[in-house]
Amino acid sequence: MAAAAAVKVQEVREVTRIERIGAHSHIRGLGLDDGLEPRHVSQGMVGQLTARRAAGVVLEMIKEGKIAGRAILLAGQPGTGKTAIAMAMAQALGIDTPFTSMAGSEIYSLEMSKTEALTQAIRKSIGVRIKEETEIIEGEVVEIQVDRPATGVGAKVGKLTLKTTEMETIYDLGNKMIESLMKEKVQAGDVVTIDKATGKISRLGRSFTRARDYDATGPQTRFVQCPEGELQKRKEVVHTVTLHEIDVINSRTHGFLALFSGDTGEIKAEVREQINAKVAEWREEGKAEIVPGVLFIDEVHMLDIECFSFLNRALENEMAPVVIMATNRGITRIRGTNYKSPHGIPIDLLDRMVIVSTSPYQEKDLKEILKIRCEEEDCEMSDDALTVLTRIALETSLRYAIQLITTASLVCRKRKGNEVNIEDVKRVYSLFLDESRSTQFLKEYQDEFMFNEMEEELMEGAA
Numbered sequence: 372m373a374a375a376a377a378v379k380v381q382e383v384r385e386v387t388r389i390e391r392i393g394a395h396s397h398i399r400g401l402g403l404d405d406g407l408e409p410r411h412v413s414q415g416m417v418g419q420l421t422a423r424r425a426a427g428v429v430l431e432m433i434k435e436g437k438i439a440g441r442a443i444l445l446a447g448q449p450g451t452g453k454t455a456i457a458m459a460m461a462q463a464l465g466i467d468t469p470f471t472s473m474a475g476s477e478i479y480s481l482e483m484s485k486t487e488a489l490t491q492a493i494r495k496s497i498g499v500r501i502k503e504e505t506e507i508i509e510g511e512v513v514e515i516q517v518d519r520p521a522t523g524v525g526a527k528v529g530k531l532t533l534k535t536t537e538m539e540t541i542y543d544l545g546n547k548m549i550e551s552l553m554k555e556k557v558q559a560g561d562v563v564t565i566d567k568a569t570g571k572i573s574r575l576g577r578s579f580t581r582a583r584d585y586d587a588t589g590p591q592t593r594f595v596q597c598p599e600g601e602l603q604k605r606k607e608v609v610h611t612v613t614l615h616e617i618d619v620i621n622s623r624t625h626g627f628l629a630l631f632s633g634d635t636g637e638i639k640a641e642v643r644e645q646i647n648a649k650v651a652e653w654r655e656e657g658k659a660e661i662v663p664g665v666l667f668i669d670e671v672h673m674l675d676i677e678c679f680s681f682l683n684r685a686l687e688n689e690m691a692p693v694v695i696m697a698t699n700r701g702i703t704r705i706r707g708t709n710y711k712s713p714h715g716i717p718i719d720l721l722d723r724m725v726i727v728s729t730s731p732y733q734e735k736d737l738k739e740i741l742k743i744r745c746e747e748e749d750c751e752m753s754d755d756a757l758t759v760l761t762r763i764a765l766e767t768s769l770r771y772a773i774q775l776i777t778t779a780s781l782v783c784r785k786r787k788g789n790e791v792n793i794e795d796v797k798r799v800y801s802l803f804l805d806e807s808r809s810t811q812f813l814k815e816y817q818d819e820f821m822f823n824e825m826e827e828e829l830m831e832g833a834a
């Protein structure tokens with residue numbers, strides 16, 4: 372019985388790491404060298420050199436942090452890597468620069484007005500780097516002395532002696548401090564810092580001078596120098612928050628818990644005004660810096676005329692992020708109007724943007740991308756199967772071919788093979804239709820489907 376229970380625990384522990392493979396999980400960066408020249412295959416990125424070079428320049432512009440309110444449009448056919456390039460830029464920016472990603476259609480599904488949704492997205496993309504000076508005490512522990520009350524109950528009191536290479540001081544300890552010293556297992560010879568404002572104690576490591584006290588050193592003991600100079604020091608801590616986070620925390624109706632639920636609702640204009648004023652004040656005092664980040668709007672043709680004109684104004688605001696948009700539309704109707712425009716975007720907004728275009732891939736690049744995807748999905752594929760798959764990608768679409776990798780590798784596993792061969796690829800090609808074969812099928816058998824409109828059109832034509 373006991374043995375069975377032990378086995379069970381083991382089983383549960385096995386399942387700890389779950390890795391998910393997404394459409395863009397193979398992308399790790401733009402793959403540029405120091406001179407911003409794209410390497411042909413690097414960091415999961417293949418070809419599309421002009422667009423990647425342009426993205427690299429934009430990235431530099433963002434990193435400089437001085438330029439705000441620029442808009443970049445990535446335009447090109449479906450499946451040419453627009454979303455992939457934006458994801459690569461996000462990776463390259465690192466965690467300290469805010470990057471917000473949304474799809475144009477998202478604004479219609481939120482329980483707030485469209486302009487509020489856009490304002491929140493914009494403010495999520497602007498970081499405020501706040502600098503704070505805190506006073507700390509840093510030194511090597513010489514002695515900890517705790518006096519327990521004779522009765523055994525009541526508050527403990529004690530003394531802590533700390534030293535640097537130049538001085539030594541004795542501090543009185545309260546009950547709380549004694550408890551946290553015990554929790555951290557601090558002992559003589561440790562180097563510690565104490566935050567004066569909060570009383571938080573952190574152990575930095577053991578002093579080198581105590582390196583020979585074997586009994587006190589564990590396998591992961593870290594040795595540090597005994598601090599120099601004064602015991603009391605000023606230390607600067609920097610943390611970055613977004614304007615949106617400051618908004619939510621300060622809007623009295625929601626409070627910071629809303630940050631976790633995402634249920635922030637609309638935020639009053641007055642709150643935002645006050646926060647802008649406060650941030651401007653901090654900037655003047657040198658306490659804070661603005662970090663303009665990036666707002667990425669995918670499928671931007673889904674925005675309507677109201678959103679577009681709102682963006683026109685928002686981009687001219689001093690605290691605007693760099694806005695990157697992507698679309699695969701040609702000349703089409705602007706949502707909310709009867710006018711047509713390139714990419715479904717009004718001309719006055721297009722005029723404020725620089726446009727980066729992506730172009731369809733050549734056979735060689737398709738093969739590279741498919742190869743990278745095979746690696747990403749842990750799928751062994753024979754060389755001729757990959758060649759066939761590349762031809763399929765060329766004739767149908769890259770996305771369809773990427774889908775076939777997963778399915779083919781499943782078929783291969785079912786027949787207990789360890790490498791996907793041409794037969795597996797043929798099998799899934801016949802099992803799963805691509806868009807053009809499906810359309811062909813519809814055209815041939817349209818009579819047998821419900822609500823088909825082809826017939827009516829034909830009838831009308833005949834009449």
Ligand SMILES: Nc1ncnc2c1ncn2[C@@H]1O[C@H](COP(=O)(O)OP(=O)(O)OP(=O)(O)O)[C@@H](O)[C@H]1O
Pocket residue numbers: 394395396398415416417418419447448449450451452453454455456698699740769770773
């Ligand atoms: N240059 C590239 N290097 C590596 N992978 C790529 C490249 N271009 C595209 N891909 C991959 O191909 C797939 C399709 O590309 P992506 O989704 O970026 O297309 P898109 O231009 O955004 O298309 P759509 O207009 O339909 O949104 C993705 O899985 C993407 O990661």
Ligand SMILES: [Mg+2]
Pocket residue numbers: 453454455669697
């Ligand atoms: Mg896309």
